[in-house]
Every structure is written in structure tokens, then in C-alpha cells.
Amino acid sequence: MSAVADRLAALGLSVPPVATPVASYVPALAHGGFVFTSGQLPFVDGVLVATGKVGGEVGAEEAYELARTAALNAVAAVGSVVDLDDVVQVVKVGVFVASASGFTGQPGVANGASDLLAAAFGEAGQHARSAVGVAELPLGSPVEVELQVAVRA
Amino acid sequence: MSAVADRLAALGLSVPPVATPVASYVPALAHGGFVFTSGQLPFVDGVLVATGKVGGEVGAEEAYELARTAALNAVAAVGSVVDLDDVVQVVKVGVFVASASGFTGQPGVANGASDLLAAAFGEAGQHARSAVGVAELPLGSPVEVELQVAVRA
Amino acid sequence: MSAVADRLAALGLSVPPVATPVASYVPALAHGGFVFTSGQLPFVDGVLVATGKVGGEVGAEEAYELARTAALNAVAAVGSVVDLDDVVQVVKVGVFVASASGFTGQPGVANGASDLLAAAFGEAGQHARSAVGVAELPLGSPVEVELQVAVRA
Numbered sequence: 244m245s246a247v248a249d250r251l252a253a254l255g256l257s258v259p260p261v262a263t264p265v266a267s268y269v270p271a272l273a274h275g276g277f278v279f280t281s282g283q284l285p286f287v288d289g290v291l292v293a294t295g296k297v298g299g300e301v302g303a304e305e306a307y308e309l310a311r312t313a314a315l316n317a318v319a320a321v322g323s324v325v326d327l328d329d330v331v332q333v334v335k336v337g338v339f340v341a342s343a344s345g346f347t348g349q350p351g352v353a354n355g356a357s358d359l360l361a362a363a364f365g366e367a368g369q370h371a372r373s374a375v376g377v378a379e380l381p382l383g384s385p386v387e388v389e390l391q392v393a394v395r396a
Numbered sequence: 397m398s399a400v401a402d403r404l405a406a407l408g409l410s411v412p413p414v415a416t417p418v419a420s421y422v423p424a425l426a427h428g429g430f431v432f433t434s435g436q437l438p439f440v441d442g443v444l445v446a447t448g449k450v451g452g453e454v455g456a457e458e459a460y461e462l463a464r465t466a467a468l469n470a471v472a473a474v475g476s477v478v479d480l481d482d483v484v485q486v487v488k489v490g491v492f493v494a495s496a497s498g499f500t501g502q503p504g505v506a507n508g509a510s511d512l513l514a515a516a517f518g519e520a521g522q523h524a525r526s527a528v529g530v531a532e533l534p535l536g537s538p539v540e541v542e543l544q545v546a547v548r549a
Numbered sequence: 550m551s552a553v554a555d556r557l558a559a560l561g562l563s564v565p566p567v568a569t570p571v572a573s574y575v576p577a578l579a580h581g582g583f584v585f586t587s588g589q590l591p592f593v594d595g596v597l598v599a600t601g602k603v604g605g606e607v608g609a610e611e612a613y614e615l616a617r618t619a620a621l622n623a624v625a626a627v628g629s630v631v632d633l634d635d636v637v638q639v640v641k642v643g644v645f646v647a648s649a650s651g652f653t654g655q656p657g658v659a660n661g662a663s664d665l666l667a668a669a670f671g672e673a674g675q676h677a678r679s680a681v682g683v684a685e686l687p688l689g690s691p692v693e694v695e696l697q698v699a700v701r702a
Contacts, residue, residue: 269523272523272524274546281525281526334583347688349685360573361573373587373643373693373695376687378530378531378683380502381500381527389526393581420666420675421642421678425677427637427699430640435681530681532650532651532681534681535656536653
């Protein structure tokens with residue numbers, strides 16, 4: 244069992260299957276020592292588990308959990324193209340939060356992604372991050388998470 | 397004639413001239429085996445071909461075409477700093493869609509960019525992608541497309 | 550004294566201290582010849598110097614200055630992980646502008662970041678850039694700036 248899978252299992256989590264995009268793009272792409280993921284939504288078993296704006300229909304604590312779920316899907320996307328134990332560093336995380344007018348707590352939401360990555364990768368999970376509040380996300384998702392990670396050559 | 401130019405010609409397209417930004421930035425920059433483009437708008441012959449919000453004044457099908465045009469301009473930006481036939485992989489595509497309230501069809505719009513890249517680069521055109529709905533874009537553009545591509549060393 | 554510090558001093562600027570994020574992420578991360586910064590806000594001496602939407606409570610000229618301040622903080626973040634004189638190229642700049650409805654002057658705002666980078670790094674400060682107008686930013690900030698720079702191996 245891999246070290247990353249072990250760490251996730253300790254949280255009661257496992258790496259989910261990866262949804263195949265119905266288009267000319269891929270869940271993740273490896274090149275030049277990096278893996279880039281597509282923006283990932285909080286799908287669980289093929290179902291988007293919430294819709295709506297954070298600060299509106301969706302509370303900040305629920306959004307933290309959704310960011311964690313989206314980040315787990317992003318980890319799965321990385322694992323679809325490389326061995327997760329070959330990740331040497333998560334370098335950059337982008338968290339897009341569909342935000343109701345006046346909601347400015349994007350960092351607290353994005354911590355759901357950051358905390359999951361720390362749990363999954365340990366020291367290698369430290370990363371730079373941008374968190375922004377956007378107008379709308381695909382399918383009405385409250386959050387979207389993208390990763391760039393460095394992998395063993 | 398280059399392979400990329402050939403593929404575009406088969407669609408009745410050619411690589412357009414690149415607009416020079418009036419600022420301290422450049423349309424594209426090559427470094428370390430990658431080319432990064434600036435965010436590109438759907439300009440044709442120096443004219444922004446539409447303005448407004450997608451899901452509002454601009455329909456989803458029109459927006460697909462606009463994303464295709466912006467992606468073609470991004471390809472041109474890449475071609476302004478490297479030979480397009482030296483592109484070995486499009487690695488990451490960012491598509492920003494100026495979205496009217498309640499419009500959640502960003503992936504369908506972004507497919508305009510993804511499909512153009514697949515047509516232009518074939519297998520090398522496969523990429524990871526993030527599509528988000530933003531509040532406003534420069535000059536009122538409905539879409540903005542940015543690329544990161546890997547090039548032959 | 551470093552060349553970058555010299556150039557900033559000529560503008561009456563110095564590299565500020567870096568705020569430590571209270572989370573599982575870091576202000577900047579160096580890997581594989583690149584440094585990635587987290588999204589930076591216009592903090593001065595630990596205080597966010599303005600809040601509100603650009604085109605609304607915040608004017609475009611003020612926002613230019615705020616983007617300059619956020620970019621200076623991003624330079625400081627780079628300097629927290631590498632020697633700033635080892636920066637060989639700023640490759641990509643992302644500027645997020647919290648935009649009031651109908652405000653489409655994001656490029657003019659983003660020039661505040663671009664001009665600061667040109668002043669700080671000279672030729673090495675040229676970069677590709679995306680500027681987008683978002684719905685909300687952390688803490689109500691009007692702007693957020695992120696950098697990817699290449700560094701001497």
C-alpha cells in the first residue's frame with residue numbers, strides 16, 4: 244500500500260476513481276517533471292454533492308468540506324497519470340470559490356484543500372496557493388480546485 | 397508549410413498576427429522548456445468581435461466560437477516566440493468566461509478552446525484545463541484563454 | 550546591496566517583510582528552477598490598505614497603486630525562498646481584480662503589477678500576464694497578484 248494511500252486511509256479516505264472529461268482535455272497531464280490537473284469539482288460517486296454560492300446557499304464550513312473533496316479528486320487525477328508516491332512536492336494550488344456578494348472568506352474555504360494535501364503528502368504537501376471568489380462555476384459547483392505538482396524524474 | 401499551419405488550414409484557419417500589448421508584458425514568454433501566454437481575447441483583425449456576458453447578451457454557442465478564436469490567438473502568441481512545430485505538448489489551458497448570473501455552462505464554452513487545440517496540435521494538443529465563470533473581463537470580452545505549452549529543448 | 554533592492558530603492562521602495570499564512574500553505578515555493586508565489590494582497594505593515602470593488606468604491610488609479618503594492622509583496626514572497634538577484638525571468642503574472650459590475654479596465658489595473666516588476670527586474674521582469682475581473686477576493690481586497698518566476702539553477 245502506498246504511503247499516500249496509507250495517510251488518506253488514516254483519515255478514512257481513499258483515492259476515488261477519476262471522472263473522464265467528455266471533451267478534448269484530460270483530468271491530469273504529466274510533462275517535464277510536473278503534473279498539471281484540470282480544475283476538479285466536489286464529485287462523490289459521480290454526483291456533484293452541492294451547488295450554489297458560498298456565503299449564500301452554501302455555508303463556509305460546508306464549503307471547506309467541499310474544497311477538501313475537490314482536492315481529493317485532484318489527488319486522484321494526479322494518481323491517474325503518475326504513482327502518487329512519486330510526488331515530491333505540491334507546488335501550486337488554485338482554489339476558485341463561487342461567492343455570493345460580500346463573501347470574503349475564500350482563504351478559510353481553500354484551507355479545506357490545503358489541509359487535505361498536507362494530510363496526504365506530509366512535507367511534500369506544502370504549496371503556494373491562490374484563492375479567489377468567482378461569479379459562477381461549472382454545473383453550479385461551489386468550489387473548483389486545480390493542482391500543479393512536481394514528480395520524481 | 398508547418399504541420400500545425402497545415403492542420404489549421406484544413407479548417408480554413410490561419411495563424412493570425414499577434415497584437416502587441418501596450419504595457420510591460422508580452423503576448424508570450426518562453427523559458428525552461430515551456431511557453432506561457434498572456435490571457436488572449438477573441439480579437440479578429442484587431443477588433444474584439446463580441447462583448448457581454450455569456451448566458452446574457454452572448455449565447456453559449458457563440459461563446460464556444462469566441463473561445464475558439466481566443467485560443468487561435470493564443471496559438472499565434474506561442475508562435476511569436478517559438479516555432480509552432482516545436483510544441484511537444486499543450487500542458488495547461490485556462491478559460492475564463494464572463495458569466496451572467498446563473499450561467500454554469502463554462503465547460504461547453506471552454507470546449508471551443510480545447511477543440512481548436514486538438515485540431516491544431518493533434519495528440520500534442522491534449523491538455524489539463526480549468527474553466528471558471530468570472531465577473532468581468534478586459535474590454536467587456538466574453539472569454540479569455542491562456543496557455544502553457546511544452547516545447548522541444 | 551542587491552541589484553533588485555537597488556532598483557526598488559531608486560523608486561523609494563524596499564522589499565517588505567513577508568506575512569506568514571496561518572494555514573498549510575506558504576508565501577512562495579521553489580522547485581525545479583521556478584518559484585511560485587501564493588496570491589498576494591495589498592498589505593502594508595500588516596494592514597490591508599483598501600477594500601471594495603474596483604469601479605465601485607475603489608477607483609482605477611487607486612487600484613493601479615494597489616496592484617503595485619501587491620506585486621511588491623509577491624516580490625518579497627519570492628525573496629523569502631531565493632535570492633532576488635537569482636531571478637532570471639518573471640514568466641507569468643496573474644492579476645485578479647475584484648470588479649464592480651461593468652468595470653472592464655482590468656488591464657490598466659494590472660499594469661501596476663507589471664510596471665513594478667519591470668522596475669524591479671529590468672529585462673528579466675518581462676512576463677506573460679492574465680488579468681481577470683472576479684466577484685470577490687479574500688478579506689474584501691480589491692486586487693490579488695500571483696507570480697511564477699524562473700531562477701538560476
